[in-house]
Amino acid sequence: MSAYRTDAVVIGGGVVGLAIARQLALAGHETIVLERHAGIGRETSSRNSGVLHAGVYYQPGSLKARFCAPGRALLARYCADAGVETRFCGKLLLASNNDEAAALPALLARARANGVRDIALLDAAAVRRLEPEVACVAALLCGDTGIVDAHGLMQALAGDLTAAGGAIALGAEAIGIARDGENLRVRTRDAGGAETELAAPIVINAAGHGAPALAQRTAGLAACNQPRQWFARGNYFALTGRNPFSRLIYPTGAATTGVAAGLGVHATLDLGGQLRFGPDVEWAQSADEAPVDPARAALFETAIRVWWPGLPEGALAPAWAGVRPKLHGPGAPAPDFRIDGPAQHGAPGLVNLFGIESPGLTACLAIAAHVVAMTNR
Known part of the structure; x- marks a missing residue:
């Protein structure tokens, strides 16, 4: 099967996936977002409280702590510039x-x-x-706590992505990833069952609930890099x-x-x-x-x-x-975000994001900058 070639593929059209895709597109990469639903942000991103968190709870030095307060500041400026409604009610x-x-x-x-x-x-x-x-x-x-129009935020991120030459493929579910020389091949399936492939040197697994399952369907990825969901x-x-x-x-x-x-x-x-x-x-x-x-x-x-x-x-x-x-079950300590790049799993160009729950909405722009930096190493 011949594959469509592009610079970057982001799997998952939630707020974090869109923020990463936007960052990649603004950096000059032709970027395609694969979203299995018929619209963006249909899962965690649109079914939460819409709170912009301050960063009170997280272990200092953790990814959650490192991304929350800076991410909130980035997001507040972005929303002001993009006309996305926010309110810092405290x-x-x-x-x-x-x-x-x-x-x-x-x-x-x-x-x-x-x-x-x-x-x-x-x-x-x-x-x-x-x-x-x-x-x-x-x-x-x-x-330092507020609320945001999460839907408006995702629409703004998607608009920036497409204005920078990127695209969002709706109804396209990623079902497998494999190495193809310097590229990674992403196999997709549409709602009618038809399969296609995309090839890119950069692939970001930001599939939310589906991220661990997709890691299991990534050829050559060790079991230790496939966390339980x-x-x-x-x-x-x-x-x-x-x-x-x-x-x-x-x-x-x-x-x-x-x-x-x-x-x-x-x-x-x-x-x-x-x-x-x-x-x-x-x-x-x-x-x-x-x-x-x-x-x-x-x-x-x-x-x-x-x-x-x-x-x-x-x-x-x-x-x-x-x-x-x-990434944890009942009674277990709450873990940090898990963002695995080549340094963790050894696969050049691949970044897997696991357990991106709160404060993922608040931190989406900071997470995006971190992930894109990982692809440049």
Whole structure:
């Protein structure tokens, strides 16, 4: 089978894949994005809270820490220039008991080590002045946190890519990668089952949930470079009544344990002011989406009333669910992003991205710069 030859192939049309493809195209590489769905960003990128994270939680020196704060600054400038709506509404990280309050100074120190500047420790009275309906012992107030129009961001990245001569092939699923001299061959299949091949010296596996499975279908890649994929479903509920909050509200208990699969059931806003709660953690067998089970509202209500005792009865309505691409299972320590280039697996021109969950949206431009630099070594 003859292969179409290009400079770079990026597999996955989510926010990270699009950011990488844009960076490659702006560097002068003819770049093609392969996206198996009929549109961009149909998985993790469009089924999350849309939060621009500050970088509070991550281990200093980790990829998550290294990319989050710089990535947020890059993204804020990019969105301002591209006309993508953002709002830095700030976030309260609540301690609901004395043990959690005792952990706040260490969390504050970690945040500052990670480049977070607009963050301060508040007592309960100061929190009540800001958010009268919040109950807590103490909190961190982080002004370096905001929200973004994730769909608008992806459209802007895709527009930059195509303006620089790149292209997005929708309905094209990558089903295998193999070496072909100085190039890598990517075999694809469309919705009708027809197969084609592309050949390029640079191939980026940014397939999200599908990235580990594609690594398994990459000829010559050792087993140690094929991590196991775990799936953690996160459900969201929306408030049906008046929104009493002007900031994002996060509990801190889950974030300080070191083994949390998420950050606890928290309150986030969208750009229209709608309040929603989530995500929780529901371990799943696959990345398949399913409607939110209304019965989970009782679990959400219990979690929310720890810090919002005034939550009205029956005020939660099922919203949506998203699945995080995890590299760890229940009870295990949360790992860092995993970005494997030639130095890790020995295959020139190939970069595999695994476990790119939060803060992947915030860090997408910083991740893109890192990945493109890996291809130049």
